[in-house]
Amino acid sequence: MATGRYTSDLEAGDRLGPVDVVISPFQVREYCHANEMHQDCFQNPANPIVPPTMVHLEKLRFYTLYCPEGCGPNARVHYTFDVRWHAPVRAGQELVVEGVVASRHMKRGREYMDVDITIHARADRRLLVEYRDTVCLSYREAAKDAA
Amino acid sequence: MELREGDEIRGAARVMTRERMRWYVDALPTVEANDGRVHFSVPTIHDDDEYARGQGLPGIISDGMISTNWILDLMIRSFGPAVLEDPGALTTKFIAPVYEDVPLTCVLRVTAVHALPEDRRRLALDVWAEDGAGKKVTVGTAAVTLGRA
Numbered sequence A: 001m002a003t004g005r006y007t008s009d010l011e012a013g014d015r016l017g018p019v020d021v022v023i024s025p026f027q028v029r030e031y032c033h034a035n036e037m038h039q040d041c042f043q044n045p046a047n048p049i050v051p052p053t054m055v056h057l058e059k060l061r062f063y064t065l066y067c068p069e070g071c072g073p074n075a076r077v078h079y080t081f082d083v084r085w086h087a088p089v090r091a092g093q094e095l096v097v098e099g100v101v102a103s104r105h106m107k108r109g110r111e112y113m114d115v116d117i118t119i120h121a122r123a124d125r126r127l128l129v130e131y132r133d134t135v136c137l138s139y140r141e142a143a144k145d146a147a
Numbered sequence B: 001m002e003l004r005e006g007d008e009i010r011g012a013a014r015v016m017t018r019e020r021m022r023w024y025v026d027a028l029p030t031v032e033a034n035d036g037r038v039h040f041s042v043p044t045i046h047d048d049d050e051y052a053r054g055q056g057l058p059g060i061i062s063d064g065m066i067s068t069n070w071i072l073d074l075m076i077r078s079f080g081p082a083v084l085e086d087p088g089a090l091t092t093k094f095i096a097p098v099y100e101d102v103p104l105t106c107v108l109r110v111t112a113v114h115a116l117p118e119d120r121r122r123l124a125l126d127v128w129a130e131d132g133a134g135k136k137v138t139v140g141t142a143a144v145t146l147g148r149a
Helices: A024-034 A050-068 A139-146 B018-033 B047-054 B064-079
Strands: A017-021 A077-085 A094-107 A110-121 A127-136 B008-010 B013-015 B087-094 B101-117 B118-131 B136-146
Touching: A017 A050, A017 A110, A024 A050, A024 B018, A050 A077, A050 A094, A050 A110, A050 A127, A050 B064, A050 B087, A077 B064, B008 B047, B013 B018, B018 B064, B018 B087, B064 B087, B064 B101, B064 B118, B101 B136
Parallel strands: none
Antiparallel strands: A017 A094, A077 A127, A077 B087, A094 A110, A110 A127, B008 B101, B013 B101, B087 B136, B101 B118, B118 B136
16 A cells, blocks of 8 residues: 555555535536536536536545645646546535556656546446546656657 | 537637636635635645646646546537436546646547437547647547437
8 A cells, every 4th residue: 555645655555535425507517617618507506417527536535545745756647538428417416536546657758658547326236437537647758758 | 409429510719827726726726625615735746836846847737637627518519418417427637738828729630420219329530639739739539418308
């Protein structure tokens, strides 16, 4: 278990959660507003639908919980977002979110980390969302290529 | 909308301004705090030039989730919010940095149409965001179910 300090300390197999989560209408409206997603389904209902992209924030929730000192010596860069939604998630719904560090691996001289996250309905344990997040931990090397 | 393999839907171009990058950066602590007030992020490569240069970049770059959300926005505008009610998928990969003031256009291209019971259809899509020169900066795939009664 390598949780407790930096994101870059996480190791394959580290378990994140489970945590009980209720996403508020405020959170949905703010997130969608910041992305200029002004559709009625996000901004007006009392229990707006949660855009599947918001699952990315569950990774950040885990980083805050398990890696309180931040990303480590180099900034990390988000490389891949991969979500499958099986049913809608709504604000106000009781959820169970859990994750696991699926792998750390090298590719073309850079180190990557995959984190798998699931969201289940707390009431009946239905799987609602599956997400794989991939970050590059060797950011300075990536930045040299980008610049 | 009757769609066939090869059909393409292009969104309107949006310029990735400094403000748009900051809106996203500050949304993260605001959403995390969930107290009804705006919160501001620590310096990041997305909103702080000095910090970005310290990480080897020539300037700030956008968070890849902005282009991902713009692609999702185009999916909802094109097919309706019902695509969030039925099973679906969206994958994006951030293959090039997006610097300040780069215009981005999101594109959906139909790669397959599968018939489902009750006159419903499952669309497979290639999705991407391209800059003003047509260079792809974010690429991926998506799947949506259409025809909900």
